[in-house]
Amino acid sequence: MRSIVITGASTGIGQATAKLLLERGFRVFGSVRKQADADRLKQQFGDAFTPLLFDVTDEAAVRAAAAEVRAALGGEKLAGLVNNAGIAVSGAVTDLSADDFRRQFEVNVIGPIIATQAFAPLLGTDSTLRGPPGRIIMMSSIAGKFGNPLMAAYSASKHALNGLSDGLRREMMLFGIDVVIIAPGAVKTPIWAKAEQEDISRFANSPFYPALQKIRAMLPQMDESGLPPETIAQHVFDGLTSASPKAHDVITPGPLQFWLSTKLPPRWVDKIVARRLGLRPAK
Numbered sequence: 161m162r163s164i165v166i167t168g169a170s171t172g173i174g175q176a177t178a179k180l181l182l183e184r185g186f187r188v189f190g191s192v193r194k195q196a197d198a199d200r201l202k203q204q205f206g207d208a209f210t211p212l213l214f215d216v217t218d219e220a221a222v223r224a225a226a227a228e229v230r231a232a233l234g235g236e237k238l239a240g241l242v243n244n245a246g247i248a249v250s251g252a253v254t255d256l257s258a259d260d261f262r263r264q265f266e267v268n269v270i271g272p273i274i275a276t277q278a279f280a281p282l283l284g285t286d287s288t289l290r291g292p293p294g295r296i297i298m299m300s301s302i303a304g305k306f307g308n309p310l311m312a313a314y315s316a317s318k319h320a321l322n323g324l325s326d327g328l329r330r331e332m333m334l335f336g337i338d339v340v341i342i343a344p345g346a347v348k349t350p351i352w353a354k355a356e357q358e359d360i361s362r363f364a365n366s367p368f369y370p371a372l373q374k375i376r377a378m379l380p381q382m383d384e385s386g387l388p389p390e391t392i393a394q395h396v397f398d399g400l401t402s403a404s405p406k407a408h409d410v411i412t413p414g415p416l417q418f419w420l421s422t423k424l425p426p427r428w429v430d431k432i433v434a435r436r437l438g439l440r441p442a443k
Contacts, residue, residue: 161208163187163238164400165229167216167275168245170197172349173299176389177242177396182208184397189229191216191245216245216271219278226278237291238282240400243272244299248314250358250375252368261313268317269324272298276328284335293336297399298325300343302410309433310372318343322408329407340399345412346386371437387413 164181168174169190178188182205191212192198198211210232214221229238249256249264276296284293303311304318322341329339360376363369392411399405434440 161185161187162240163189163229163233163236164240164242165189165191165212165238165275165279166242166244167191167271169201169211170194173344173347173389173392173396174242174244175201177244177393178205178209180390180393180397181400182206186239189225189232191225216275217266219274222274222278226282229279230282233282233289235288235290237284237289238279238294239291240295240297241275241279241283242297242299242396242400243275244297245271246299246317248311250311250360250372251313251363252310252366252372253312255363255366255368256313261316264313264317265320268314269320272321273324280332280337284337295400295405296325296328296332296337296339297396298322298339298341299396300325300341302343302345302412304343305410306429309437309439310368310375326407338405339407340405341408342392342395342399343408343410344387344392344395347392348386348388368439371439374437385413387411 162185164186166174166178166181166188167190169178169188170192174190178190178201181188187208187210188205189210189212190201191214192201193213193215195213198213201209202211212225212228214225216222246268247264249260251260282289282294283296298321300321301314301318303315304322307315307319322343325339325341332339360369360372363372366372395409395411399409
């Protein structure tokens with residue numbers, strides 16, 4: 161039975177991916193931060209699912225989980241690592257603190273680095289293990305190409321993850337380990353509900369506050385119109401199993417949104433966004 165590790169498996173894309181892979185005959189190790197989530201998923205998914213209790217920013221805990229997975233595999237290689245865990249920090253660049261940016265990058269960039277380093281031996285850098293080399297899936301975002309205003313910290317983290325992943329893929333060719341970037345547009349996941357609950361009152365005196373309120377009002381619509389997490393899970397499955405997976409798998413609800421998000425000249429995008437959010441100086 162092929163085995164996969166998924167970080168951030170408690171909800172959204174991570175949970176949907178775990179469900180799909182289990183249905184396709186994989187054994188899944190899924191990371192969660194709370195024991196209650198571990199118990200819930202274990203009851204929901206059964207014996208083929210093993211919860212791993214760690215925060216991706218806790219290097220010691222991640223390495224302990226990797227040792228647990230190694231023992232469970234009994235000398236076999238891991239078929240894949242899905243670096244899915246992530247958060248979204250909102251606010252203008254000039255309003256956010258350096259600690260806000262550190263938190264964003266610790267989870268979305270340093271977390272995948274910690275997990276990749278911990279599980280790389282099981283994927284194939286340890287030549288003593290049996291089986292074919294595994295693959296690494298990096299859960300990025302279309303925001304890694306398109307810098308959203310008042311979400312620049314999140315966009316920057318996904319830009320960084322893309323660069324990291326491209327470099328890592330070329331390094332891992334030495335071991336036959338492929339690295340695939342999954343870059344969806346808006347997805348129906350709890351990340352938007354969590355963003356809605358974030359207290360933005362600390363920005364009340366900021367000139368960006370009205371625009372931030374407009375973005376907050378758009379979040380339910382983004383959630384409603386977003387891609388179902390099951391769609392992303394299918395792309396993760398393809399990235400893990402396809403004979404020739406895409407290096408960058410960009411997923412949007414339709415070709416028009418893909419073109420608008422990735423091909424429209426940046427100055428045009430500036431004008432559209434400024435008009436929509438009121439980010440223009442008063443005349």
